[in-house]
Amino acid sequence: MSQPIVVTVAKDLEDLVPTFMKNRGKELETLRTALAAGDFDQMRQLGHRMKGVGNSYGFEKVSLLGKQVEDGAKAGDKDALGACLAEYADYLARVQIVYE
């Protein structure tokens, strides 16, 4: 089994994080559908959103992946986008949250 990825989140955001994580799962599915359809504009917008919101909560990796999705969508690079989404899925599966 893969190693968990521990992310520390501010205690005062604890009640917001379950919804945040649920929305990331939905986001991944929407990105997959958009990639299959070649909808790069939607992928660019979603990547832009991930970039802004991820590290605001403390999920730096979400912001980094968001930037890659945004750049890949702008370039229309399906292979790079596919790799990004796989990495995003792996991250969401492994992330463990600690509140401080």
Added chain:
Amino acid sequence: MSSLAAGRTANAAQAAFRVLVVDDDPDMAGFLARLLVKQGMQADIVSDGFAALKQIAASPPDMVLLDVQMPGPDGFEICRRLKGSDTTALVPVVLVTALEDHDSRVRGIEAGADDFLSKPVRREELVARVQTLRRLHETRKELEGRRLEAEVREKEAIRKTFSRYLSPRLAERVLSSPHGEDLFRDLSDRTAVVALFADLRGFTRLSETVPVSSIVPMLNEFFTVLTGAAHENEGTVFSMAGDSMLIGFNVPVAQADAAARALNTGRSLIQRFAPVAARWRKEHGLSTGVGVGIEAGEAVAGNVGAPSFMSYTIIGDPVNVAARLMQRAAPNEILIGPGAARALGTALGGAGNLERRKVELKGKAEPVEVVLLKVVAA
């Protein structure tokens, strides 16, 4: 603590600082709102441009945190509209943009944004920027409040000054017109006026006969009647001295029918005083009445006196002539000088009880032709 700071503290105690968060990403909006609430502020969230404009119009917030890309009008458009409206121009707007998005920042500055917040948002940066803008906004509001208070105080002082001279209705009209109070600030120009002097006939005997303690209330009653007649015709009461009063027309506000107003005032004050005279006759056995002189011409209007005691008045030949005509008028008579008679023109023809005569007036080389009007005091 400065008085401004004290004012801010008091205000803060009264109502929370209200921030509107506009973002179509519910996670980002929830995050921003959470941090604001932790700072003791009230945060409301809307998720598109139309909802933002509607909410702001219904209840302008104290600050807006604005995402750029969202459904409906985008952040730049909303910012432009807020800054272009008198009611919201002073509400601070913070655009929430990606740090590397320089183009958005330039467009935001052009749209009038007060500050920017970088995404991803660092809470220290959010708190610092929002608190700084809050202080600036509250200081600005406090200063604006003080400026308005001072303006109200100044207007009230001018209103009091006005009401010494003008009818309440005219004073209100002058003050409600743009720069109306300026009429009283700079009045040293020669201007066409109609001057009316009125005095109490029989006052000398009255003051010899009636107990001193009764004289002042009686004079007050007399002047109240005269002032009522003056205000009814929107005349300006310039002075009350002894038992006489000077009323002006066409000053400080232009009155095309100034001479007719003066004549009506003369008639009205004689008629209004008649019942008072009848009562005084009954109570004290004395005959009294009002003598009136009216003349029109050019005079100087202005504040005259020493710095510690100024009085708004009119000075000039028509004022002098009106005073001398008043001295010549018997009780219930109006003596109209040649200038006022010309101004009245045909209006005088219908007045009835008219008599034209030449009178000699002190300071005039030639006899002056005047019109005598006897008023029947019912």
